[in-house]
């Protein structure tokens with residue numbers, strides 16, 4: 001991991017919704033966007049609150065029509081995280097959103113480019129100290145013809161890059177657009193340059209990070225369904241974050257936006273860019289030694305831990321004792337499954353041996369009790385982590401060990 005790039009810091013929010021920093025010394029923020037209509041106020045509020053409960057720091061809403069910006073006045077008092085208005089084509093929507101008390105505006109240079117209109121938005125935001133994200137999505141700028149001159153100049157700079165043509169357009173568009181902001185002495189800016197192509201995303205953000213000191217909002221646009229979108233998103237975002245680039249992220253899926261929040265947070269947790277909230281689940285992939293329904297158990301454990309546990313304890317769910325003890329080193333709580341049963345360990349100490357149908361319930365009881373102990377200061381996370389000993393395989397579990405032992409004995413002795 002490279003140290004994070006130094007950027008200006010932008011702060012969005014207010015007392016009622018909390019303040020979220022983007023860039024500077026602020027942790028990388030996770031954001032997402034509602035999928036429903038903003039004018040359907042109750043549904044929109046419910047969706048935002050569900051995302052906030054999942055851990056979203058910031059939520060964006062679409063405001064294509066006046067009825068959407070009108071709804072903001074009723075939505076904002078009923079949600080607890082800063083809200084961003086996503087504005088395209090109609091600069092008036094940005095002005096209306098600012099009047100309604102929105103916390104940040106997103107403008108697309110590809111479809112709001114009249115200088116006077118942009119200046120009106122900037123002035124409205126400046127008066128209320130509201131930041132603006134300038135989002136130059138590949139799709140919305142690629143056909144523009146007025147960038148030809150700058151593109152020719154930049155063409156040389158990017159001649160050794162297969163995405164050079166596109167990078168030249170993106171940089172040229174950004175330079176031109178940011179000039180309007182600089183003329184108005186406005187610097188509460190966040191930049192994004194999304195593409196569907198992970199390679200373009202990496203190249204574009206790298207180039208932008210070297211040219212501007214504004215915080216960067218990372219994302220892959222139209223990444224597709226979660227099943228394939230995860231890799232399409234996480235590869236470039238992970239690459240950039242490991243290079244110290246990126247101050248807020250949005251993973252976008254054609255699915256429930258809560259997945260975007262969960263996966264965005266997990267990405268930041270595994271990279272050590274955010275302190276984990278809630279349990280970390282380790283689970284084996286299963287193999288031919290398995291003697292319980294581990295897939296179901298892992299999913300049930302995951303859902304319950306996400307609902308109940310707020311302390312960042314490590315929980316391991318292992319299909320057998322073969323690799324289990326070694327692989328779950330560091331787990332505060334571990335279960336090793338055997339022949340339709342499971343042994344549960346809490347910080348290296350065996351606390352139960354229960355039949356399969358009781359594993360989930362007992363494991364959760366142990367997790368809840370351990371959480372309380374941690375909160376009371378009677379236990380420390382990660383302590384005694386290397387003391388998990390393999391359970392007595394034959395006596396306690398009668399599991400995969402028996403098969404292995406049997407086969408091993410059957411092998412001819414090599415002299």
Ligand code: SF4
Nearest residue numbers: 284286287319320322
């Ligand atoms: S822990 Fe056991 S069941 Fe799970 S993958 Fe490893 S050997 Fe297979």
